[in-house]
Amino acid sequence: MLRIHFTAEDLIRLRFAEAPDPxxxxxxxxxxxxxxxxxxxxxxxxxxxxxxTRRALRPEMRLLLDLAPAGLxxxxxxxxxxxxxPSLADSLDHTWSLPTGQWSADWHAxxxxxxxxxxxxxxxxxxxxxxxxxxxRQLHSYHAxxxxxxxxxxxxxxxxxxxxxxxxxxxxxxEGLLHTLHPEIxxxxxxxxxxxxxxxxxxLRGRGLLLVPTFFCSRPLVLVDNAEPERPFVLRYPLMxxxxxxxxxxxxxxxxxxxxxxxxxxxxRARTLEAARSPAGTAELARRTGTSAATxxxxxxxxxxxxxxxxxxxxxxxxxxxTPLGHALLHGGSPPxxxxxxxxxxxxxxxx
Numbered sequence: 001m002l003r004i005h006f007t008a009e010d011l012i013r014l015r016f017a018e019a020p021d022p023x024x025x026x027x028x029x030x031x032x033x034x035x036x037x038x039x040x041x042x043x044x045x046x047x048x049x050x051x052x053t054r055r056a057l058r059p060e061m062r063l064l065l066d067l068a069p070a071g072l073x074x075x076x077x078x079x080x081x082x083x084x085x086p087s088l089a090d091s092l093d094h095t096w097s098l099p100t101g102q103w104s105a106d107w108h109a110x111x112x113x114x115x116x117x118x119x120x121x122x123x124x125x126x127x128x129x130x131x132x133x134x135x136x137r138q139l140h141s142y143h144a145x146x147x148x149x150x151x152x153x154x155x156x157x158x159x160x161x162x163x164x165x166x167x168x169x170x171x172x173x174x175e176g177l178l179h180t181l182h183p184e185i186x187x188x189x190x191x192x193x194x195x196x197x198x199x200x201x202x203x204l205r206g207r208g209l210l211l212v213p214t215f216f217c218s219r220p221l222v223l224v225d226n227a228e229p230e231r232p233f234v235l236r237y238p239l240m241x242x243x244x245x246x247x248x249x250x251x252x253x254x255x256x257x258x259x260x261x262x263x264x265x266x267x268x269r270a271r272t273l274e275a276a277r278s279p280a281g282t283a284e285l286a287r288r289t290g291t292s293a294a295t296x297x298x299x300x301x302x303x304x305x306x307x308x309x310x311x312x313x314x315x316x317x318x319x320x321x322x323t324p325l326g327h328a329l330l331h332g333g334s335p336p337x338x339x340x341x342x343x344x345x346x347x348x349x350x351x352x
Contacts, residue, residue: 002196002222004233005203011174013208013232016165017084020158020214022151023091024236026143027080028216030068033057033146053146061142066118067135075113077106077125082223082234084212088143092136100127113197152329154215159307159325161213161239181211182220182237194220194235208232213239265303272299273330276309279321 033050068076079098083091107125110117124131147154169177178187186193192209202222207230214221214236223234265273268291275288286296300320303309308326312319322330 001199002194003201004192004194004209004222004235005201006190006192006209007204007206009206010204010208013206014174014178015208015210015232016162017210017212018162019086020154021081021084021091021212022086022088022143022147023083023095023139024081024212024214025154025216026088026139026147027068027076028214028218028236029146030064030142031070031076032216032218034065034070049146049150056145058141058145061138061145063120063135064138064142067121069114075110077103077110078223079103079106081221081236084210084234088140092139096132096136103127155325156306156308156329157215158213158239160305163305163307165211165213185220185237192235194222196222202233204233210234212236215239268295269299269302272296273303273308273322273326276300276303276320276322276326277330279319281317281319285320 032046033053068080079095079102083094085091085094103125107122110121110125120128120131124135165177168180172180175187178185178192181187184195210232212234217236217238219238221236223236268289271289272285272291275285280288282293282297282300285300286293289296289299291299300309300311303326304311304320307323308329309320310323312321
């Protein structure tokens with residue numbers, strides 16, 4: 001077990017990542033892709049994704065399977081998992097800017113846990129530029145195949161998790177939050193206990209902890225970055241898949257936009273999100289979706305809790321509008337620059 005010791009300053013510096021890291025999700029998906037029976041909270045829901053990705057995997061990408069093989073005893077180099085940036089390119093830049101000491105530590109851990117390691121992985125960890133360029137190129141290709149088609153849905157899932165955890169913190173405090181992070185994680189008397197192959201203690205000493213709910217994470221993963229002492233430690237943990245079903249997330253990424261939203265959110269909720277493309281009050285949402293005002297209000301509340309809608313009171317009325325995340329989910333991409341301005345105008349209805 002790993003025991004993480006918090007000071008009062010560490011509790012103050014506890015943070016949630018704003019979004020998943022594309023590189024970490026890409027690397028952590030590789031063991032799940034290879035496992036016949038993955039140890040994952042929603043392994044059954046990922047079976048369709050595994051089958052589809054395996055069929056589309058090109059021969060040149062298969063070297064990545066050696067980099068992150070299946071099996072609980074295997075080690076995924078931390079260099080590929082401790083960045084927390086919004087883009088794959090930025091995370092890869094971070095990885096290859098790490099000092100040689102980080103790569104050496106990763107290599108040492110890999111050798112301890114894996115009886116046979118391909119020679120090219122040794123050369124990668126020891127600065128071979130040719131292998132670095134090749135791995136970087138194949139990570140881009142694999143990400144485009146296995147992760148990018150589902151990215152809007154993963155963002156929505158992570159945002160729902162972030163919203164729920166914020167509510168938990170408001171209701172029960174930081175201790176309540178840490179106590180309910182994951183069934184295998186426990187909190188008591190200032191110590192967070194996380195499953196680990198070695199029995200050890202980690203003193204945060206004011207660096208704080210960044211919590212990163214991760215879709216492809218099969219078990220809690222603590223990342224210790226001694227090379228950058230100003231950065232907080234990172235704890236990745238499987239996000240609460242009960243919020244958005246993994247099978248629905250993966251289905252949504254492989255179907256047409258309208259069908260995908262329906263699979264992910266349900267028919268009426270998807271129509272409500274679509275109806276909010278142009279800001280409107282509750283009565284107007286009900287008219288656009290062909291539902292009652294009470295039904296429209298309920299679905300707007302659920303979408304708001306997931307971070308997909310905002311609801312603003314204006315005088316006696318309210319107005320529902322897409323958030324940037326809701327727009328990205330609806331359109332499968334980034335919100336246009338005019339989204340914020342668009343959301344400042346629109347119809348309102350009397351307050352509910």
